[in-house]
Amino acid sequence: MxxxxxxxxxxxxxxxxxxxxxxxxxxxxxxxxxxxxxxxxxxxxxxxxxxxxxxxxxxxxxxxxxxxxxxxxxxxxxxxxxxxxxxxxxxxxxxxxxxxxxxxxxxxxxxxxxxxxxxxxxxxxxxxxxxxxxxxxxQGVLFDPPDDTTNYLLVSDESGLPALRGILRDLPADAVGTAIIEVPAHDDVLPVEAPEGVHVRWMPRDEPGSHAGVAALRALEAVEVPCPASYAFVVGESTLATEGRRRLQRAGLAKERITFSGFWKA
Ligand SMILES: Cc1cc2nc3c(=O)[nH]c(=O)nc-3n(C[C@H](O)[C@H](O)[C@H](O)COP(=O)(O)OP(=O)(O)OC[C@H]3O[C@@H](n4cnc5c(N)ncnc54)[C@H](O)[C@@H]3O)c2cc1C
The missing domain is CATH 2.40.30.10 (Translation factors)
Structure with a gap:
């Protein structure tokens, strides 16, 4: 491979x-x-x-x-x-x-x-x-959903916000799914263009000392993952990416339907 x-x-x-x-x-x-x-x-x-x-x-x-x-x-x-x-x-x-x-x-x-x-x-x-x-x-693109995808799950911290913003902008207008975006502060929440069927959830950290990725992982735990036709894209701090992938696999999503990437390491 x-x-x-x-x-x-x-x-x-x-x-x-x-x-x-x-x-x-x-x-x-x-x-x-x-x-x-x-x-x-x-x-x-x-x-x-x-x-x-x-x-x-x-x-x-x-x-x-x-x-x-x-x-x-x-x-x-x-x-x-x-x-x-x-x-x-x-x-x-x-x-x-x-x-x-x-x-x-x-x-x-x-x-x-x-x-x-x-x-x-x-x-x-x-x-x-x-x-x-x-x-x-x-370097091209990482986002690579299978053709039969019916539900998108996008998760990132601030380092992946530009990627998620681009993906949300370019998804088909009838796409359905959830985007979880963790950012350092409330004022980092800026409007994003996204299909109506994709629920965008912002997770500002705000409290001093809270670690990047923790809030996004918690939110991911609570999301229903319709299997088998979901596709997940999880990027950001390396624990968010690897632990996010583990949780999705535990929820039944096949590993080939998950793109995950550590964008930085705390
Ligand atoms: C495919 C891909 C796309 C990316 N796109 C973007 C993008 O559009 N915008 C963006 O800002 N980043 C993006 N990143 C992340 C970016 O490459 C890293 O944050 C990188 O480490 C920044 O380089 P640096 O030289 O400033 O810091 P480094 O010298 O690599 O790191 C210095 C210190 O800062 C810490 N650190 C690194 N990044 C962060 C962070 N985001 N938050 C808190 N601490 C950090 C490290 O742990 C290290 O201790 C992307 C990464 C990948 C793999």
């Missing part, structure tokens, strides 16, 4: 872009917009389309990128001397707009802290200067 998701491109392409602007969306999200002529060739598939984001850490601001051969690039990335190696992490396309010969792409970055400081991508997102170089390596 392949180690790569089914809907990942066989020859992913690297796209070059520049920061166009950045703005706060809610207490925990910063939206950064990229733009370039290269991005006009990006084949946006909607849903949870994701990519590897590269931006320079080097003091000269230069962006040195790994060589991509088929789906392989990691060894070449590690071979870049540390002082020139760009930062790399995974992000979802939150919005994409094509104009005459150029395009803009939005990323919604969770503002989270590490050792008392904003973590690397969050810090870059709030202070990025228009014109700064970035690159994106296309």
């Amino acid at each position: 392949s180690d790569f998701p089914r809907l990942m491109p066989a020859n992913p392409r690297m796209f070059h872009a520049r920061v166009a602007g950045t703005r706060r969306m809610s207490p925990s999200f910063q939206r950064i917009t990229l733009e370039s002529t290269d991005l006009a060739e990006f084949h946006w598939r909607g849903l949870d389309h994701w990519f590897r984001l590269f931006f320079p850490l080097a003091s000269d601001g230069g962006l040195r990128l790994p060589e991509v051969r088929g789906r392989l690039w990691w060894k070449s990335y590690l071979a870049i001397p540390e002082e020139q190696r760009p930062h790399c992490s995974n992000y979802t396309v939150a919005g994409y707009r094509r104009f005459d010969g150029r395009a803009e792409l939005d990323i919604d970055v969770v503002l989270h802290w590490h050792e008392g400081k904003l973590a690397r991508v969050a810090s870059w997102a709030v202070s990025a200067v228009p014109g700064s170089p970035v690159a994106l390596l296309d």
